[in-house]
Amino acid sequence: MNIGEVAQAAGLPAKTIRYYEDIGLIAPLRDANGYRRFTEAHLHKLAFLARARGLGFSIEQCRTLLALYEDRARASADVKAVAQTHLAEIDAKMAELAEMRRVLADLVRACAGDHRPDCPILRGLAQPIATD
Amino acid sequence: MNIGEVAQAAGLPAKTIRYYEDIGLIAPLRDANGYRRFTEAHLHKLAFLARARGLGFSIEQCRTLLALYEDRARASADVKAVAQTHLAEIDAKMAELAEMRRVLADLVRACAGDHRPDCPILRGLAQPIATD
């Protein structure tokens, strides 16, 4: 397969696949004309990467997961550890967003949103934010 | 005030304040020796920026908010529109994270996490992710 075909099949832009090669996540073969040549195994790895990225794993976490994926002697505990770390990261981000949302929603609720200049949102931003 | 003092007072790193000057968010005066000189008004703007950034507004949104903040003739509706846009962005991110979390938590739950190589997490990543 050429890059266009494997991109289609893996659900990744060709640009992304070239980038993954750049950073050593994947190593396609090369045709005589210089075109990248992908095997089924490459496709599986790319689809794996697409899904891991879709779950929010960082590139470095993907690199680790991919190594474990290819290691027949891995311990599932190692995989689980990576996943749990990421789960904790997600929870942290969600908590941060929830807190922002809470404060912001309060401000929005208090704002009339009309033609007048008085605005609780701006007043709220001009003063220390209540953390209670 | 010099940059160190205003940084302390506004709760922003000096680096960040220099960056804000670079991109035209703030325009401190200069002393004869080249040092930046900040007034109380500058401090208020910086504190405003710190809080807006803390609520997750982008730099460009902050630029808009700051302009409205300084415009005595603004309509609160304009401010509210920016805030509601951002609120929608937060909701979108939270939904995305929640979906990731849901799938990932299922995989983690199914994984024994022991010394054996069999791992539902890797199996899940190797197959299309169930969206039901």
Added chain:
DNA sequence: CCTTGACCTTCCTGTTACAGGAAGCCCTAT
């Protein structure tokens, strides 16, 4: 045989919001 169009290649720049660090000036205290 030539051209056209769809692919492919590499390389360079831009994105977001700064952080880290080098090289060097300024100011105060000892």
Added chain:
DNA sequence: ATAGGGCTTCCTGTAACAGGAAGGTCAAGG
């Protein structure tokens, strides 16, 4: 005189690509 902080500018790096330029390749059609 020197030591220490604080200040300056400038350059590089971050994450994960996207966009686009310049140019090679390939199959089909005239």
